[in-house]
Ligand SMILES: [Zn+2]
């Protein structure tokens with residue numbers, strides 16, 4: 124099989140031939156159809172995650188088909204369409220797992236970091252990391268839902284917002300373009316906040332009822348005019364942009380952070396005066412991926428992708444890193 128591996132920190136991807144791996148107990152082998160490229164793959168490419176063993180095959184937006192089943196695996200069959208996301212499985216025995224917080228498993232693995240991911244024709248995945256993939260969703264189109272999709276979908280559905288509430292999505296990139304669609308389909312009064320008037324038609328096409336141009340308008344003031352946002356989902360990586368919206372939260376509103384900015388400023392007065400909160404959200408586990416895919420299939424939420432074959436992985440990665448891709452970059456296998 125061919126895979127795209129990172130030979131060492133900071134090195135270019137190389138396409139290599141490897142033997143097709145055999146599934147170990149508790150795992151399945153997946154024939155990969157498509158794999159999205161996520162900004163977090165730079166953790167592998169640049170060596171920013173401690174303890175990575177190289178060479179490593181990244182990729183945690185994997186769509187494919189179960190091809191072989193390891194010993195002890197029940198409930199899954201060969202030929203079944205599946206996806207694998209960031210969460211690379213849980214042990215079921217540690218204190219976090221026993222409390223039901225599978226996402227925080229103390230021995231948790233990360234797909235494409237702890238073990239080889241989806242930038243290749245086959246991969247081995249722990250069965251606890253596998254999500255069922257609806258038949259009506261094309262693999263290439265839906266692969267990014269396994270990270271960018273689940274992250275926004277799961278944050279929104281755990282945000283405490285109810286149908287009809289004002290929910291703002293800050294940022295209109297890889298995460299934000301999905302967040303706006305999910306928020307609208309979930310029945311929230313959906314507000315998109317992005318930089319520049321030119322993004323407004325796209326925001327509205329994705330389902331935003333209100334658009335705030337943060338270049339010419341103050342998002343906090345505009346949200347306050349609507350009575351304040353019950354939830355603001357922040358998908359941007361600028362701490363400054365995140366800090367600027369907190370004044371637009373309604374009483375008891377929540378700023379939900381899913382974009383990894385280095386730092387942000389929070390005003391204690393904003394928090395205290397209206398019992399407001401700032402909260403982070405992880406993406407989710409395999410069952411959350413499965414829910415994301417099913418919801419997307421039913422409601423028509425789709426990722427907008429630029430598609431390239433595996434051989435062009437270096438170009439595809441650079442395109443993702445440039446920030447110019449509209450909006451996710453997906454690798455396809457033959
Ligand atoms: Zn990701």
Ligand SMILES: [Zn+2]
Nearest residue numbers: 214217220228
């Ligand atoms: Zn555990």
